Amino acid sequence: MKPNFAAKINILSIVYIKTLNNITFETNKAQALKKAIFFLFTIFVFSCKNETAKPIAKPVDGHQLELKYAKGFSVTDYSTFKVLNIKNPWPDSxxxxRYVLINKENAAKTTFVKDEFDGIIINPIKKIVVTSTTHIPALELLNAEETLVGFPGTDFISSEKIRMRIDEGKIRELGKNESINTEVLLSLNPNVVIGFGIDGNNKTFETIKKSGIPVIYNGDWVEDSPLAKAEWIKFFGTLYHKEKEADSIFNTIEKNYLEAKKLAQTVKNKPTILSGAMHSDIWYLPNGTSTEAQLLKDANTNYLWQNSQGSGSLKLSFETVFTKAKDADIWINPSNYTSLKALENSSSHNTMFSAFINKNIYTITNTTGKTGGVLYYELGFARPDLVLKDLIKICHPELLKDYKPFFFKPLE
Structure with missing residues (x-):
């Protein structure tokens, strides 16, 4: 019998007694008793039927998805369903x-306590909306690009496969990420929306959730290492029931990255590195704990601000930067400037750096897709192995002799 059977008998017994007491118009007590027993039996049968309809899922033990670097999410597999936990959707969150991932068959047989989860998602995903170009590579690597039905700012997408689907009208434009066209999105009726946020105060996402479409905050950008960001492909693998494929893809990326890092350590010379550029008299450059600084360290370089701390970009005066980096060997990523002339026009002070004089400046800005989207901002998170190899080729040209940089180009 069910664990709460005795409790039901007690309740029904009370109903039975009250029924007998209330039957005052019966002259035949035997008839009254028969009716009360019949009434009790009917309620009991009906109650038992409701009891076995849809059991509430109360998982005890589950298998954790293996994650080597990523800290912002976890997945627990309970055989008939999985629980996805997004731990750090934005900085200092x-x-x-928590979300339930479950197939249609098991969903029909299981009930979950509503307040315990932020969404119930039927997987594998058939239709998805993502909101950052960094989400695009995972769909393509997992051969799931056909499930993408909408995106805010399609011109920023560089992937040739995705661009073809956009041109065919299979992916709808949803406006800007800050103010997604909810009317179009709701008409697409995706299984899930993958969003991101800096503080969780996105009214558009709240509207979408109220309509019954789950929204998952993707926190890949909050991770503190290149490989941790790349490991979020396992997050998408879980959505599509492609955990093994995602694991294999990540293992290849990790292997390539670690081999390149090991190769870079064989070189004794560490070129000095300047990064960033000046806007409105403030020079913005990566702090020493950023993934950009980690990549420069793994490429065996001397990034001049590698010992700095903090979150976000460093904001320094020109004088501070020039004093320290005027003789830097290489200048990496001078913001969004696309040519030496543009850099000179923004400030004549830029021409005073040795890296400018020697034309040793490299940028990601000029490697774009068909509609102008910068490829690095789409693929760089997913393929840190390629980013690292680019930096090694630039900083140690004697290594990787047959390698051609994928993202970086010299500023001309």
């Missing part, structure tokens, strides 16, 4: 999110 005090809120986490």
């Amino acid at each position: 005090e809120k986490s999110y």
